[in-house]
Amino acid sequence: MNGPGMPTTTISATQCAAARALLGWTQDELARNAQVARATIASFEGKARIEPMRRNLLAIIASFEAAGVAFVQEDVEKGLGAGVRHRKLELEHKTDVRDDGHRMFLSVRFKGQECTVIIPREIIDDLDNDHDRSLSGRKDVIQNAFPLVLTAIEETLRDLRPVPSRMTLTHAAFPPGTF
Known part of the structure; x- marks a missing residue:
């Protein structure tokens, strides 16, 4: 999350791969859940592109969040990197x-x-x-x-x-x- 109550609108390729690992999803499973092409996931995580088209990125983020993943943004002041974690499903x-x-x-x-x-x-x-x-x-x-x-x-x-x-x-x- 970007902050309390703030929706996540962007993630890094590393966060994408980490979220998949947290859930135990393959690239195919993420593609199916997000309704995007597997090649979109592979090129994003492989850093062949900075990020997918906006609509595809939002679908990827939404599928992770619906499955219980929270995205932790980088905190430069504290020297903490971006990451992922489980969140309580409400x-x-x-x-x-x-x-x-x-x-x-x-x-x-x-x-x-x-x-x-x-x-x-x-x-x-x-x-x-x-x-x-x-x-x-x-x-x-x-x-x-x-x-x-x-x-x-x-x-x-x-x-x-x-x-x-x-x-x-x-x-x-x-x-x-x-x-």
């Missing part, structure tokens, strides 16, 4: 996404309190840049972006007291560069 979720023909609904539990998250059609369309998807296609978009969506939900709920029984996800909940 968000529990179901994998089935419901719909009302326009919006999607996801049941979550944050710090033990139930909440139904409403995902508006605009967010679904912007995650995929396709505004003509069928209902099953919109569900696929959410499933493919699941780690990113979960991270946005967790960041939003972290700032709300008490946890509401329903909340609507907004564009502002996502890291800059997502859309």
Whole structure:
């Protein structure tokens, strides 16, 4: 994390490899979870590129965070390098996404309190840049972006007291560069 409540928006290649090792993931498993090409992971970790395209990097970070990884940023003043660690998972979720023909609904539990998250059609369309998807296609978009969506939900709920029984996800909940 960049600080209390601050979302991580960039990581180093070393942190990427360390996070994979912490979880016991292969490059193929990370690629599958982040919905990016394995070559993206390999070239990033192999330092063939400074960092992947913004959207791919955010998907990689989100998949790690959804799996319980916290990123520790470098502290130059204390002489501490960047790293990774396990974090307490505060968000529990179901994998089935419901719909009302326009919006999607996801049941979550944050710090033990139930909440139904409403995902508006605009967010679904912007995650995929396709505004003509069928209902099953919109569900696929959410499933493919699941780690990113979960991270946005967790960041939003972290700032709300008490946890509401329903909340609507907004564009502002996502890291800059997502859309």
